Amino acid sequence: MPREFSSLRLLDIPVKVLFTGYLATVAVGYFMALIQILFTHGMADGEFGLSIDDIVYSYYGNRSGTVLETKLNGSMKDMASDHERFVIIQWIRDGAKKTEYKTSGVDEIVKSRCLACHNENASGIPSYEKFEGIASVTEQDDGATFSSLTRVSHIHLFGISFIFMFVGIIFSFSETSRVGYKCIAIGMPYLFLIVDILSWWLTKLHPSFAVLVILAGGGMALSFGFMLFISLLEMWAFKFAFIDSQGNRRPQWSFYIEHWFINMGFQSPEATLKIIWKMIKTFALFSKKKWLQLAWPVVKKLVIQAWGSIQKSKH
Numbered sequence: 001m002p003r004e005f006s007s008l009r010l011l012d013i014p015v016k017v018l019f020t021g022y023l024a025t026v027a028v029g030y031f032m033a034l035i036q037i038l039f040t041h042g043m044a045d046g047e048f049g050l051s052i053d054d055i056v057y058s059y060y061g062n063r064s065g066t067v068l069e070t071k072l073n074g075s076m077k078d079m080a081s082d083h084e085r086f087v088i089i090q091w092i093r094d095g096a097k098k099t100e101y102k103t104s105g106v107d108e109i110v111k112s113r114c115l116a117c118h119n120e121n122a123s124g125i126p127s128y129e130k131f132e133g134i135a136s137v138t139e140q141d142d143g144a145t146f147s148s149l150t151r152v153s154h155i156h157l158f159g160i161s162f163i164f165m166f167v168g169i170i171f172s173f174s175e176t177s178r179v180g181y182k183c184i185a186i187g188m189p190y191l192f193l194i195v196d197i198l199s200w201w202l203t204k205l206h207p208s209f210a211v212l213v214i215l216a217g218g219g220m221a222l223s224f225g226f227m228l229f230i231s232l233l234e235m236w237a238f239k240f241a242f243i244d245s246q247g248n249r250r251p252q253w254s255f256y257i258e259h260w261f262i263n264m265g266f267q268s269p270e271a272t273l274k275i276i277w278k279m280i281k282t283f284a285l286f287s288k289k290k291w292l293q294l295a296w297p298v299v300k301k302l303v304i305q306a307w308g309s310i311q312k313s314k315h
């Protein structure tokens with residue numbers, strides 16, 4: 001590689017320690033995030049492990065049911081016995097009436113099983129001490145709310161882009177991949193991040209986009225793992241990984257997978273970018289179609305309604 005830059009292997013040990021500390025901490029953070037996803041989204045359909053259904057329930061909702069019922073069959077399944085859950089679900093299906101809250105026995109169950117966590121003092125989770133609290137989750141389950149989506153979206157965009165900033169900077173000092181491939185590895189996570197966030201919103205509109213959430217999340221994890229692995233290898237195990245027994249440099253890793261890539265149509269970084277661009281274009285067209293089919297009629301109706309009520313209030 002005829003370029004002048006300090007490669008990872010030549011860095012001072014203190015800098016290597018700094019980089020390694022950062023990468024290791026972020027890796028643990030990533031692992032924790034995965035566990036959290038498994039226990040919240042992963043349990044949305046009541047079965048352990050992440051599936052398309054989980055994503056659909058989390059963002060689009062389970063529109064034939066209520067939040068309370070979805071949760072009782074999902075992440076709150078272990079909080080009450082089967083019988084108790086049955087009693088609550090019966091009550092919901094009978095119309096979740098206030099008059100029947102006590103007589104049906106739901107009141108007692110909530111008091112003994114749920115209030116330990118869902119009380120006024122708990123932060124971040126709704127309180128069910130008052131009937132109104134429970135009532136708010138017995139309406140149709142529309143999945144993630146607009147306000148929760150905007151909040152989580154901006155936290156993710158700001159937070160994760162920072163993580164990839166530093167991981168990308170560290171990886172940019174690597175020398176065992178060609179410049180073109182390095183650019184792709186560094187740029188990819190940002191693309192995946194944006195597609196990921198976008199796909200939450202699209203899934204909120206229509207469940208068919210749930211696949212995209214998983215693909216983008218997986219892509220992000222893959223790029224992260226790749227940069228982390230190569231960076232650590234170059235810093236601490238360069239000889240072992242990149243020098244053969246005769247003391248010669250092994251070919252860059254891109255050399256090995258290039259044949260494989262070429263067979264798939266990725267002849268060069270340029271060709272690869274073209275393919276990615278084509279994918280983005282296809283995706284944009286698909287989104288536009290879905291938008292016109294599904295979202296636009298809804299938005300149009302809302303605007304007309306709002307306009308109508310403004311006109312009315314004038315008279």
Ligand code: HEC
Nearest residue numbers: 040067068071075076079080110113114116117125126137
């Ligand atoms: C050990 C603590 C704990 C207990 C006990 C508990 N919950 Fe939860 N609950 C949580 C947490 C944490 C969340 C937020 C994470 C999630 O949605 O899975 C939550 C979320 C919920 C939600 C979703 C709220 C929303 O607006 O999205 C519902 C509904 C719910 N719980 C119902 C219940 C019911 C009914 C019981 C009693 C049978 C119960 N929970 C018992 C901790 C608890």
